[in-house]
Amino acid sequence: xxxxxxxxxxxxxxxxxxxxxxxxxxxxxxxxxxxxxxxxxxxxxxxxxxxxxxxxxxxxxxxxxxxxxxxxxxxxxxxxxxxxxxxxxxxxxxxxxxxxxxxxxxxxxxxxxxxxxxxxxxxxxxxxxxxxxxxxxxxxxxxxxxxxxxxxxxxxxxxxxxxxxxxxxxxxxxxxxxxxxxxxxxxxxxxxxxxxxxxxxxxxxxxxxxxxxxxxxxxxxxxxxxxxxxxxxxxxxxxxxxxxxxxxxxxxxxxxxxxxxxxxxxxxxxxxxxxxxxxxxxxxxxxx
Numbered sequence: 588x589x590x591x592x593x594x595x596x597x598x599x600x601x602x603x604x605x606x607x608x609x610x611x612x613x614x615x616x617x618x619x620x621x622x623x624x625x626x627x628x629x630x631x632x633x634x635x636x637x638x639x640x641x642x643x644x645x646x647x648x649x650x651x652x653x654x655x656x657x658x659x660x661x662x663x664x665x666x667x668x669x670x671x672x673x674x675x676x677x678x679x680x681x682x683x684x685x686x687x688x689x690x691x692x693x694x695x696x697x698x699x700x701x702x703x704x705x706x707x708x709x710x711x712x713x714x715x716x717x718x719x720x721x722x723x724x725x726x727x728x729x730x731x732x733x734x735x736x737x738x739x740x741x742x743x744x745x746x747x748x749x750x751x752x753x754x755x756x757x758x759x760x761x762x763x764x765x766x767x768x769x770x771x772x773x774x775x776x777x778x779x780x781x782x783x784x785x786x787x788x789x790x791x792x793x794x795x796x797x798x799x800x801x802x803x804x805x806x807x808x809x810x811x812x813x814x815x816x817x818x819x820x821x822x823x824x825x826x827x828x829x830x831x832x833x834x835x836x837x838x839x840x841x842x843x844x845x846x847x848x849x850x851x852x853x854x855x856x857x858x859x860x861x862x863x864x865x866x867x868x869x870x871x872x873x874x875x
Contacts, residue, residue: 595696595839596800597682597708599720606636613675613731614638615683617647618714619691619829621776629686633724635717638684639673639731646672647694656854657776657827658694660741666698667738674731675704684710684717688791688798690833697832697847703739709836712799744835746822746848748855755785758820761813761845762786763830764852771865776826779856781863783824788868789813791830794837806841815843824848824855 605612616638618626630640641647646669648658661669675681681704683692692709699707710717718724746754754760762782767773769788774780782788793809794801801809815821821843823831828849838845848854855861 595700595708595836596711598711599716599722602682602710602717603720603722610680613673613679613681615641615673615681615692615695616714617641617643617683617685617691617695618687619643619685620687626685626691631727633726634729635684635714636723636725637729639729641669641673641683641695643691643694645669647691647698653857654854656850656857658829658849658853660698660745660828660849663702663738663740666702667736670699670704670736670738671734673734675734675736677736678705679734679736680706680708682708682710684713686714688795688833689713689800689836690791690829693833693836694829697744697835698741699738701741701743701745704736715798744844744846746824746846748848748850748858748861750846751783751822751824751848751850751855752861754820754822755783758822759813759815760786761789761815761821761823761834762852763789763791763823763825763834765790766867768826768852770867771863777853777856779863781856781865782852783855784862784864786824786864786868787813789823789834791833794834800837800840803841806837807843810838810841810843820846822846822848824851827851827853 616634649661651659683695685692769782771781794806823834825831828851831847835845
């Protein structure tokens with residue numbers, strides 16, 4: 588399914604120009620990695636001027652039972668309270684970034700856009716692109732005035748665990764984890780290795796150009812290589828729902844609507860009775 592042609596990405600040059608023009612953009616620093624889940628020390632040491640730190644575990648996710656996955660989506664109330672802490676008001680333009688391939692920034696983009704925030708973009712190349720351009724960083728806390736934004740219930744482009752199980756029968760279900768995890772040869776985070784039966788592997792490297800997203804044509808080619816056509820309903824999952832949102836962002840760059848299964852493999856493999864497949868896709872793994 589084709590989406591709007593407006594890009595969800597913003598370049599360093601465009602962001603700098605808009606900030607210099609006083610456009611009033613709200614900047615969100617969403618640093619998070621599985622091996623270093625607290626991005627606050629890095630944020631305090633240096634962030635884009637005016638950027639507010641966003642915590643993945645408490646603001647963009649919630650704690651839940653293992654059967655809900657490792658990063659269950661927050662309730663509307665929790666996300667709205669967090670967005671108000673970030674200083675967001677209705678109509679604000681928002682730019683999110685992180686320091687690792689925009690994976691965690693994509694989670695914020697996905698949640699906010701699916702919650703009714705109209706103008707959310709991701710800084711292409713993230714913090715490293717800003718620093719490479721020789722642009723300034725600031726240290727310390729940023730505490731904005733509390734905002735008054737009203738969010739909607741998360742809707743559209745969200746696949747449930749049952750949707751994920753039936754998706755291959757009517758479209759393309761993409762697994763964006765590393766190929767060895769997809770094949771079931773290694774599983775560093777979850778109790779069972781393998782993939783959802785019928786899913787096709789498309790690791791993130793297939794649609795990235797270093798830390799930046801590839802051009803839209805290259806993203807569409809990667810999707811086509813995984814079996815996606817113009818008529819295909821497409822959904823994505825990963826380990827815990829973060830990289831799946833990253834692929835949804837890549838899809839938006841290329842004009843392709845990709846639903847996200849936020850519970851992802853961590854929910855699937857912790858739910859009794861769900862079947863598990865191992866090995867490559869029938870046509871072999873997509874190159875990452």
